[in-house]
Amino acid sequence: MRPQQSAVFGKRKEPHTIIIARGDRIRHFTVRPWIAALVGSAVGALAIGYLLATSYLVFRDDLIGATVARQARLQQAYEDRISALRAQLDRVTSRQLLDQQFMQERVGELLERQDQLTKRQSRLDPVLNRAGAELLPENPPVPEPRPKIKAESKPLLDPTTTGSIAVASFAPSQTGSVPWPLRSRSSQKREQLSAADKADYLFVKLNRALETIETDQIDSVRMLADGAYQTADAIAGTLEDVGLTIASDHREQNVGGPLLASTSALVFEDQVRELDEALSHLNQVKAKARRLPLASPAPGAQISSRFGARKDPFLGRLAHHSGIDFRAKRGASIHATGAGTVVKAGWNGGYGRMVEVDHGNGLTTRYAHMSKILVKTGDKVDVGTKVGKVGSSGRSTGPHLHYEVRRSGTALNPARFITAGRKIAKYLKNESGK
Template identity: 40%
Template sequence: MTSSDSRAPASGPELAVAGLLSRRSLTISRSTALLGLGLLALTTAWSGVTSWYILRKDDLAARLINRETSRQYAYEDRIAALRADVDRLASRALLDQDGVEARVGEIAMRQAELESRQSLVNAVAESLQSAGIGVSQAAKTPLRQRMIKPEEPIRASGVTSFAPFASRKPTPAPDTPPLRGADDRSAPWQSGEAEEPVPPARRVAEALTRLDQAIERSSATQLAALRDIDRTLGDTQKTLRGALAETGLDTDKLAAATAVARGVGGPFVPVRLDASAGPFETTLNSLQPRIAAVARLRSLVEQLPLRRPMPGDLDTSSSFGYRSDPFTRGLALHTGIDFRAETGSPIRATAPGKVVTAEYSGGYGNMVEIEHAGGVSTRYGHMSAILVSEGQMVTAGTVVGRVGSTGRSTGPHLHYETRIDGDPVDPSRFLRAGSKLAGQL
């Protein structure tokens, strides 16, 4: 019997235990193998990353440095560009400010010229008003207010200066935002986007433009006033000459002989204007001789007996000229006009002057004679009462006596005469001239 044959055959339980141990050994061996493979892969990856980092470390650092350097250069270029923009804006603002100051100075000079012209217009209007010549309301109205004062900064919608934008400090934002709708209660509701605020430079430019336009309008108004005065003077001169032509007098000679108004005077300082400077100066230069001529004519009108000796409609009973004498029935010269009126009716002076006779005078009866300018005199006869005395100065409209029938008279009436240098002339010529100037006497 061999050795192998000498082993005892294994029993059943032992075979089961041996199989179990064999399977556990096989399971442990697979887990250990997988773990080992995982560790090996991780180690290999780490080694690869470490090797790549070590190899690429200098390249990454260089890229990072280059990127940061590029950003820094970009920021510096941006800052330099912003500084250049700020400097450009500041320079532009300074230039704009110089331009604004120059325009303000020009406007101030134009305003001073405007005020000087207005004083001339006012002087012309006052001289015409004192002479009794009506002028338009535009010529009477002075400048209401100064448009711009040199001592004050120009203001345009809250902008008091035109300083460079670079010197202005930014306004800090509020710490806490306002509640929604808190600031919109007083403002009307608007749809769409909010309007952009108007730049200060534009507001100042618009304000200066408005001042320019206001000065232009005032200048045009002054020129229109002068031209209106010129037309008024032309019409007045034509009316006065036409009315005085009715008297048959040499108005130029009489106007030169009339006295100037009393209570005025002063040194003579003539106003010299360059007629080529513009339409205002040209118009004003052409006005001066016409103003003087109209003033002389107006003064002559005021001193000539152009008014009626009695109020109301005059009832003429006998005209000037040759007639049949009421007493002798022979041909005789009637040196005046007879106006029939009731006894006691007031008789008024027809022009200002000096009483040279106030007494009973033959066929005139109670008579008053008044001496006027230019050798013109008036006589009032047949009065029932004399109310002035010899040497008395009277004005136009002064009651000199009452209607009567004294002297060589057939009934109550006024015998009215006008004389030039002592020679009788037809009073109707003066009365017709006065009727043409109705409302101006």
């Protein structure tokens, strides 16, 4: 009996039957559609898997090669990047080392120049100490070699090390800003340039300060030398007015020669030598001037009779008065007017008790009509030494001092010497102010 056909979907398909006959034995298999579909799917899957496996085996080397090449490219790029960063770091480090070396050299130059200034000051001290009170008060003092640095400037040297540059000295301020490693390269470069500019500015400023001090030192030494020469000229010029020539100007007025390059140190040494010569010349002039009879023999006393023609108090007629008379009380002190040697001390005719002092170069002074003599022949006297006391001995009408200045025996007007002495008294003061 045949199976009933479906009336819904039309005519029903019969399943396929496979019959296998072998001799007397006959076998048959019924192949249903879903089994055929399952078998086909399995076969298709196997075929696809086979194809995929075959393709993988065929293209595996290419895929592996491409992957290895890509990894090699990535590694090479990474290594190149590392090399570039390392080279950049080396450049930065080298630049920092060069900058540090440059800064150390600059600092060394500044310290060397400052040491030179200090040595110059020590070179000046003996000259100034030797001069002492010989320098005029209006001469400016030589400045100390200490350049002024603003308080906000940071130290060039690290105080904890010797000769090493302090990193913080020129590092830009990071207060309230992005940390240094996180800043952009352009920002870091700008700040590095700014720090270098600040360092250069500070070096230039210090160099200018040291140059100013060097110039001031040289100018001050030159001013001191000129002041010494001017003082000597003033003393000599004043004495020339009374007919005394004790010194000439030792400075070279008309000079010439090839132009030779001279360093600041050589210029300074030349100026110091010039100052030393000027002070020596001034000291010689002062020493000679102090031997001249320029002081008053009776300080504070009034002149009662001047040098020259006058009416003789005894004869009542005109006569030459070879000195000047000072009105003073009996017993008042009489002082030597210059340094010298006593050549006469005793009674001398109309002079009465008289002291005569030889000041050298033919100049002598006489102090007459004394009541008492306080020195003896051969004594050395200085300006202000008491040689006697006022009296009225000899040809005298009353207590007074008769004072004479003579050159080679010829009487000169003592008033001119006293006036010249007053003019140069400020130059002849010694260290004690006398």
